[in-house]
Amino acid sequence: MSTNKQRLLAVLVAAAGLTSIAPTAQAAEPWLVRVRALYLDPANKDDIAGADLSVDSKTFPEVDISYFFTPNLAAELVLTYPQKHDLSLDGSKIGTLKHLPPTLSLQYHFIPEGSVRPYAGIGINYTRFSSVDLPAGLDVDRNSWGLAIGAGVDIPVAKNLLVNVDVKKVQIRTDVSAGGSKLGEFRVDPLLFSVGLGFKF
Incomplete structure (x- = not known):
């Protein structure tokens, strides 16, 4: 079993364990939707x-x-649309590609609702590379699986309305090949900063 698959299996086992030992009480408003700007x-x-x-x-x-x-344990699914990036070699643009990186995390919120609530989480990222436009013969693997860890804080500003600040570190990696032969691994591994509004219901 590959290292990445072993890590993902460990995350799933940990998530199942936390869910099984968690208290059975549910939050008054179990759904939270956030709209954020992400860097x-x-x-x-x-x-x-x-x-x-x-x-x-x-x-x-x-x-x-x-x-x-x-009230403390939540699952978070992060969604966006495919993002286009320039790919450069030694500082010079050689092509473009798009990536779609949904991330699923299990989070623990430390303080009761109604207060400023910090949280931390761990999860899984899947990235799909598409619209790859590179010099002839050069290519990248279209799929990436990796760990995601993060932390943030929700700040209530009105009933069921909050401001959110979040940071995540995500593994996004792909094999680079030329003429069908693997050259090596490219590790995007971004740090993600986001801020936005959240709505509970």
């Missing part, structure tokens, strides 16, 4: 000899949906 800051690392690959940083909108199993 993606890529790590841009690779193990390809003689190359320095990078994608550009970007700000874009996203929506996340959370369901509270208990």
Whole structure:
């Protein structure tokens, strides 16, 4: 079993364990929808000899949906639309690609509702690369699975309305090939900063 699959299995086992030991009481408003502006800051690392690959940083909108199993324990699904990035080699643009990176996390909210509520979470990211436009013979693997860890805070401003600040570190990685032969791995591994509004119901 690959290292990534082992990590994902560990996340799923941990999530199942936390859910099974959690209190049975449910939050008064179990659904939380946030609309946020997200800034993606890529790590841009690779193990390809003689190359320095990078994608550009970007700000874009996203929506996340959370369901509270208990007043403290929630599952969060982060959604957006495919994001287009320039791919550069040694600082010069060589092509473009799009990525769609939904992320599912299990989060623990530390303080009772009605107060400023910090939280932390761990989850799974799946990224699908599409519309890959690169020089002839150069290609990337279309699928990426990786861990996602994050933390944030919800700040109530009115009944069932809150301001949210969130940061996540996500594994997004793809194999790069030329003429069908693997050259190495490109690790986007972005840090994601977001701020927005949340609505409970």
